[in-house]
Amino acid sequence: MLDTEIAGIKMKNPLMLASGICDLTKESMERCSGAGAIVTKSVGTEERKGYTNPIFYDTGCGVLNAVGLANPGIEEYVKELQEIQVDNVIGSIFGGDAEEFGYLAQKFAPHVVALEMNLSCPHAKKVGAEYPVEEISPAIEAVKRAGKPVFAKLGMENIIDRAQAAVDAGVHGIVAINTVRAMAINIEMGMPVLGNRIGGYSGAAIKPIGVRCVYELASNFDVPVIGVGGITRAEDIIEYMMAGASAVQLGTALYYRGETVFEELCRDLVAWLEKHGYGHIREVVGVALKR
Secondary structure, three states: OOOEEEOOEEEOOOEEEOOOOOOOOHHHHHOOOOOOEEEOOOEOOOOEOOOOOOOEEEOOOOEEEOOOOOEOOHHHHHHHHOOOOOOOEEEEEOOOOHHHHHHHHHHHHHHOOEEEEEOOOOOOHHHOOOOOHHHHHHHHHHHHOOOOOEEEEEOOOOHHHHHHHHHHOOOOEEEEOOOEEEOOEEOOOOEEOOOOOOEEEEOHHHHHHHHHHHHHHHHHOOOOEEEEOOOOOHHHHHHHHHOOEEEEEEOHHHHHHOOOHHHHHHHHHHHHHHHOOOOOHHHHOOHHHHO
């Protein structure tokens, strides 16, 4: 009832672990083996220390983070994927140009079933949401040469133009959205809370933005869309899928509900589908696009 296939990748359910959540080590990824797929930490060509503390802040209505794409570099990170016991690993990569993206794709390809290009981190400038639209197509073409399905992860900013560039290059799917550029002020100290001042905002409050972006992408392009942002319940997943998502990625749900959330949400999804007369999860995909 929940089995899903995207770009030739067969998954036992449509739930993926989102990049940057419990995916720095082999052990942490294996603890999320209830997911249909695991997306790795976003990895670059070399070690990146990231931003200074504080890098995380719970606003009470969502979470701010500015980790700064900290990672050990591709050569060190792929060691975590040796003999990993999960169904599908998708490698997340970021780069400053097509050459870097292509290099990372070649290094990751033997260890993963697909590649996700992080083109949307809201606080990483050129290697994030500011990656130039005109350079998206060449970067995707470089990554495709590794011979794996390629997904482009986009933020809410200028999403249709950026998606068009990805589709023109033959991307296999679009992931939307990333965290939303935001900040908080410590009014006792009169200064920004985060070390980087600006961070990415996640949580239930961004779900309507994510749903809108998925709906627009599914309305404009004939490629699979993977929805991300603010999911904590089975009903949130159904909403994203009715907007046109073929699968979803989870981050918020793990923060609030823990690593067993994949199994719990699968049970809730089956119960919801049976209650509403659906025989399979694929039957809800795009329902809202037709009404």
